[in-house]
Amino acid sequence: MKAREFERAFEAGDRLDDALDLEAARRPNLEMRRVNVDFPSWVVEGLDREAKKLGVTRQSLIKVWIAQKLEAEGPSRL
Template sequence: MKTSDFDRNFDEGADIAEQVDWSKARRPNEELKRVNVDFPIWVVEGLDRQARRLGVTRQALIKLWIAERLG
């Protein structure tokens, strides 16, 4: 199928799921890059308290808070 046909089918609301190789699908700008940040102990303890209160990990809480601030 040509790209133009695929785009037209999508734009017209046709079911294109059969035409997509989902095993190769990627979201743009979703690559991970590891960073290290040093925090004072009192900050880590505060993060841990908030993470426990919300039922998430410290890492998840930090990611959420930073994403909210940047968004």
């Protein structure tokens, strides 16, 4: 199905389940890549305190903070 046909069917409220292969669907730029970063112990302790206050893991906190910073820099920086 071409994009225009898909859009027309969507706008008409047609069911599109058969037109989509959800098992093969991927979101671009969301592949995970592992990176290792060394922090001084005082930074790790601060991250742990902040993560505990928010009820999230240290890794989640770091991911969110970095993503927020990159988004604030604007799409031209990504």
